[in-house]
Amino acid sequence: MSRQIKHYLGDKDxxxxxxxxxxxxxxxxxxxxxxxxxxxxMNHTHQSISYADFKPEEAKxxxxxxxxxxxxxxxxxxxxxxxxxxLIFTPIARVVFSIFSFLMEKDYMYVLIGIxxxxxxxxxxxxxxxx
Amino acid sequence: MSVLLxxxxxxVGAFLAGLLGSLTGLGGGVIIIPLLTLGLGVDIxxxxxxxxxxxxxxxxxxxxxxVKEGITNVRIGMFLEIATTASxxxxxxxxxxxxxxxxxxxxxxxxxxxxxMMLRKKVDHSNNEKTSILANYxxxxxxxxxxxxxxxxxVHHVVGGFAMMFIxxxxxxxxxxxxxxxxxxxxxxxxxxxxxVSTTTSNFMIGVTASASALVYxxxxxxxxxxxxxxxxGVITGATIGAKILIRTKTDxxxxxxxxxxxxxxxxxxxxxxxxxx
Numbered sequence: 151m152s153r154q155i156k157h158y159l160g161d162k163d164x165x166x167x168x169x170x171x172x173x174x175x176x177x178x179x180x181x182x183x184x185x186x187x188x189x190x191x192m193n194h195t196h197q198s199i200s201y202a203d204f205k206p207e208e209a210k211x212x213x214x215x216x217x218x219x220x221x222x223x224x225x226x227x228x229x230x231x232x233x234x235x236x237l238i239f240t241p242i243a244r245v246v247f248s249i250f251s252f253l254m255e256k257d258y259m260y261v262l263i264g265i266x267x268x269x270x271x272x273x274x275x276x277x278x279x280x281x
Numbered sequence: 282m283s284v285l286l287x288x289x290x291x292x293v294g295a296f297l298a299g300l301l302g303s304l305t306g307l308g309g310g311v312i313i314i315p316l317l318t319l320g321l322g323v324d325i326x327x328x329x330x331x332x333x334x335x336x337x338x339x340x341x342x343x344x345x346x347x348v349k350e351g352i353t354n355v356r357i358g359m360f361l362e363i364a365t366t367a368s369x370x371x372x373x374x375x376x377x378x379x380x381x382x383x384x385x386x387x388x389x390x391x392x393x394x395x396x397x398m399m400l401r402k403k404v405d406h407s408n409n410e411k412t413s414i415l416a417n418y419x420x421x422x423x424x425x426x427x428x429x430x431x432x433x434x435x436v437h438h439v440v441g442g443f444a445m446m447f448i449x450x451x452x453x454x455x456x457x458x459x460x461x462x463x464x465x466x467x468x469x470x471x472x473x474x475x476x477x478v479s480t481t482t483s484n485f486m487i488g489v490t491a492s493a494s495a496l497v498y499x500x501x502x503x504x505x506x507x508x509x510x511x512x513x514x515g516v517i518t519g520a521t522i523g524a525k526i527l528i529r530t531k532t533d534x535x536x537x538x539x540x541x542x543x544x545x546x547x548x549x550x551x552x553x554x555x556x557x558x559x
Contacts, residue, residue: 165353176341180517187288187510195285199507201317204326204381209502230506234334237513238495240341241488245362248355259419263359267489270366274496277370 164251171247175240182233190226214275242271282321284507290321292511295335299519302339304532305539307399308487309335309516310458311392315546318385319553323508325381325388329457330503333495335516336459340488342520344481352425353481357436357474358489360419361467364443365450365490372454373497385554388456392547396540398462407434407475415439425477434475442472446486454494459487 211217211231220228249264298312310332317328344353376384416422416436424431436442445467449460461483468479498504 172341172344183513197284199284201323201327204324206502212502227506230510234509238492241492267362271493274370274493
């Protein structure tokens, strides 16, 4: 019985850290998006835009490498896209975090399942689908 | 349209999407896509890219609020994520090869289905008969805290649930939505997981699944920062306020009104796809 209570408390700690991780992830990424948005709007307020046609060849920041290159020149759109990237990585951080907590529990079956999920996501990072 | 006007309209729309999405339990994506395509004439590819970002934003935002209650079953979530992430990538690949008009029509039907599911009375099928060999093997059965101590529950039909998650993931990748309605069928009806656990666990899965799709969409050039910016800020603000209102408001009437609006949007999307009036 006492072991069960201890286990439950351990889970509670994990949950609190996880909640903080998610909240920080959302707040930081939104702030970065907002910052990039302000810089972008200051420079392009009256520029005209149209999204009626899909033009993937004109997409400027469509890879991690391009986003980091754009960050160096303090490009508003690159900063927005960096914030978006942080947002995308927030749930992925949750998977990584879960793998570690399974490792601490010595539940190796779920360490493996977690790694499989992570591998699928990493595959998507390198998948180059033809336009 | 000028950049400023576009940003303001999308910001307001995304705010409402986040607000209504969290009040009614319907994700943000189902409103973002019609707003951008029908309302602002944005190409469906960009709309899907913006929507998938709004899905991650809503999922992570509300997950942060839920985990404190400690009822997410991380094992169920992680186990089913093998199906949802892999199939999400399959969905994105399918999207590359089929005509945009078909995607719009499929989206319309999923929208109709989501409206129907939102109004349907949910029945908790959970019990504690640990009969499934697979559920025992994968340690999916669990418990959640109640006022009268921890309540045990057993998971059923693991293979059926896994298959349903594969469909949900494919549609999530194809349409840039969370597929919450399908995940609910998989977890509540097929696997018989109690609401308290299925809501938060499916939310966990939605975020992870959307991340996998979002990375592929990013590479395809479908995530445009100038659209993603007002969508992210609007949805997160709306969803946060919605979650706070939700605690002290009854949403039954709102759900009916919202279902009518969603049905109307769904029919318009189907019409648009069929006539090719893109």
